Amino acid sequence: MADTWVNVGCSADVDSRIAGTEAARVALSGDPRLVVAFFATTHDPDAVSAGIRSVSGNVPLIGCQTAGEIADGWAGDGAVVVTALGGPGLAVEVRGTEIDSASPRDVGARVVAPLASLAGGDHRFALVLTDGQAGHQQDIIRGAYGAVGAAVPLVGGCGASPTVGAFAAAPLLCNDRVLRNGVVAASVASDNPFGIGIRHGWERTGDAVEITATDKNEVLELDHRPALDTYLSLLGAPEECWTDERAFQEFSFLHPFAIRRPNGDEIRVVAYPNYGNRSFSSAADVPADSVAWLMRGDADALLTATDEAFDAAIAGLGDRSASGLLAFDCVGRRGVLAPRGLTDVTRMASRADGAPFAGFYCHGEIARTKGAAGYHNQALVVLALS
Template sequence: MAASRALAGPDPRLLVVFCSIRLDPHAVLAGIKEVAAGVPLIGCSSGAEIGVEGPGMGVVAVAAFGGSGFTVRTSAATGTRTAPREGGNEVARSAFAGMDDTNQFMLLLTDGLVQDQDEIIGGVYEMLGAGVVLVGGAAGTAVVSDSGVNADTFHMYDGEVLTDAVVGAAITSDGPFGVAMRHGFQEVGEPMVVTRSRKGRIYTLDNRPAVHAYLDRLGAPAEAYHDKKAFVAFSRLRPLCVLRRATEEVRFVTDDVDLDEGSLMCVGDVPEGGVVWPLDSDADSTIETVDRAWPAAVEALGGRSPLGFLAFDCGIRQDILSQSPTGDRVAEEVSLMARQAAGLPFIGFYTWGEIARIRGVNGLHHQTLVVLAVG
């Protein structure tokens, strides 16, 4: 069982579980409890899982943080679909109270069905400030509710199964940790100014209707301008990059487009007056991201050898690889992750949003690979 393998090391302090949406989470928790009763646990649903055995669908991936050098406090909040900022406040309110401030980070698993993901992170920021690193991902579900497949997300918090939730683990360690994120997209043309927007709704780019400015820049087919289905097929693999002072954040362009008005919608805030860059990709650049993100996470350990890794890889990146003209290349990417891990344990899942905030306020990403290295 995955939990038994994860508990091979001494003194487990935290279990992290990525559970297939195709499984009964209550039964999974019951099985974990048989071998790890009393160990704090956080987890979430996933459409597909990542591990040393390769990509999987319908499996459970479990990682254990352990040893005397780790201190952990878990937390959870519900109701994030209607009150995301309040959920972020609640999950982080007393996260690090009384804990050593050496090598702090918070592992955060949000709900991919929440439209305003950045509001959750904003709520966490209000409690913790900019000094605590955040890393994690958003729970996913099945794209289509097939027979026997849960269409809702779920989270695991110790012995409970929650819906409409966010869970977190405040972690301090006597060893370092490293976080890196890379998206593998190529910028197309020059940056564009967001001349009118409200949250994720972009009305104009460079003072032109956003849809036309975006499609023109990317050389879209004619039908994408007037056919919503054609627009969605084109845009879902071509996001926008929000240029921040300290980082870049990829924003997924959703199917909530108004072709008559000329506005498009992104998951996450796209600030008015800010700058965005249309992006394009291919399977090669998507896979090459592993060779950039993984070493960067290890380098952030400052010379200390890693003990293991967590990977948060976007479900859209999985789509790019599965639809490659040369065939399905998802297994190739996970094989490269295993090569980079060099025999050390690692797990991950294909998320509906990625979280990586090393400094600053923001930290929501899409169509990005985020790697956590633990030293």
Template sequence: MQQKETAIILLVDEACESENLFRHAQAAIAAGAQSLLLLACERNGLTPALVDAGLQALPVPVFGGIFPQIVVGSRRLEQGYVVCGLPFAVTVEYVAKLSDPSADYRSDLAALAATVNPPQTLVVLVDGLSTRISALLESLYGEFGDECTYIGGGAGSLSFQQQACLFSNQGLVGDCAQLTALDLPVGIGIEHGWHSFAGPFFVTGSQHNTVLSLDYQPAFEIYRRVVEADSGRSFADTPFFELSKAYPFGLVRLTDDVVVRDPLFCRDNAITCIGEVPAHHMLYILKGDAEHLLLAARDCTLTALRAQSAPCMALLFDCVSRALFLDNRFQEELDTIHAQLPTGLPLLGVLSLGEIADAGNACLEFFNKTTVLGIVADA
């Protein structure tokens, strides 16, 4: 990203110590950064006690979060930090109580509308383990519609234990959404590569991100029969996520496409996912293979490039469960994305707990197991 011939500042550190984060943040500010995108790996073990004082002392707007892993170029970091200093100020707002069943996000967003000036780009980061992410995104799109461009994803830990995971000028915060307005155009690509395998099934019972029943039967009974028959393995002697990472759900949309939902764990025959699964919707059990996922990553990149003719940076939100599924072939996905980009174009991103973008379905989606790439252009 550039403005008045001043380039972005990109500083990378593979050490875990929180002091390194603030040392690079101060260096970026000294070099002229007017706002900071801060990314950290969950392995760093950051807590409010470690970072709140340092975040509160930063004199420029801060946004970003803690993710399972970070991507820089074609590399992924399992520990460390990336500090991205921007040569312009950003506006950062928050919507709290992202798991509160009674929260009215539309009224919260209406109060924030004065700080957003379409057609800005909104970088939307959320606590990926909150239970009402889709409700927030529905309200966000209801407020701004397609006048804004959206890109983002879910922060948090692969332990699936909810904790403070978003950086702010007030400290480390959780169970909220962070909305950062950029005066820069972004071209978006969205692909996943999964295909419908079993179903459709009717969601006859759900509570936020937990599927209670399918076709009036306990959700896990349906899911177990399908997955065990195809995989030849049993949930009785295999951890749930070890099997479920290869068999996500797909919510049917009006365009006949599916939005992927990642099953995380099972309790009392109910299946909890990343992201909400509304009742009275149809879903499939999906299946995929490495080749189709890698092709999807390539197509995602090409789509994003076609949408933006003057790129200055690429911003990637790639689902961490794609990395878990692809295993030692995930490096091929990063190499595939990087190879399509213009030589020298910076690529910065995260392995996220869910991805956010407008897929052109007249709504703002929270995806799972999906690659979302934004090609950012100069102002």
């Protein structure tokens, strides 16, 4: 089996087209089969795409805007990162669509449909990027799961928008198109094995609570009481969190909650408090009548989770070494580490052991390896290729 090759290029040029061109020139060589781009919210997506395509030609391309970029031993903001994958044992088809009149489940099924007829190796996965501002990520994943079945993993992340609000959208790249409020996926068939690792570093605290009332991604009640008050009381939150949104978010970054799933805890970020109706919101739909745990953690636990996620992904390769890795790291984890002068990119570099890696800070992570669920917050998802 010939190894898949992975090259990573990064440019910090403030001109979007130049940055796309420079990063692509470093990344592309040989016979590329897929180009994956991550770019800052300060960049124009059309210009980034034009710069990359001026180098890559018609090689399949997917990409998204991010809440921070990762390239080998560097992590920061303002860059364009381009990853090229190639090798004779790699077959790829890219598809993307916007969520307009179609249901999120239909869109999820549509973007991964090429896997059913893709000619290539027996090791198959779909690399999925979505608009992180859309509140229906789990429905997208369920639709994809329904289309490809339990045997095909989904892996990826949710992009970031430069603005927040009802009309915000995180732009995605799909070949020559820029999509908003959409989903893109690269269906991949490989002769070689791949591995997926997911870790978060959080631990349960206290007893389970019941989510008794929700409205999409807004949690209205916990144990039949106002959700915000119950959350703050059970965790013994500082007094300022009851009235100050900034203090609340600094605290909530360290205290997500977990929904119980058959294959383990699924982390959800506690994003914004509503001091009017005493609720809080998360980054995706939260099912009512489900069991949840409040969580806690610290910087050391998150860094240990980085080690474990990389190790688990590489272990999936068996006796083969990693040709390259992609990391989908939650912006919430970054929000815990950065104020403490820390980053997990040096831990990533240590675990990658010389293999090239790239990634971005996400507004939600995708890792469906068992069952229909697979949307996560405040977690790290790693894809290792061989």
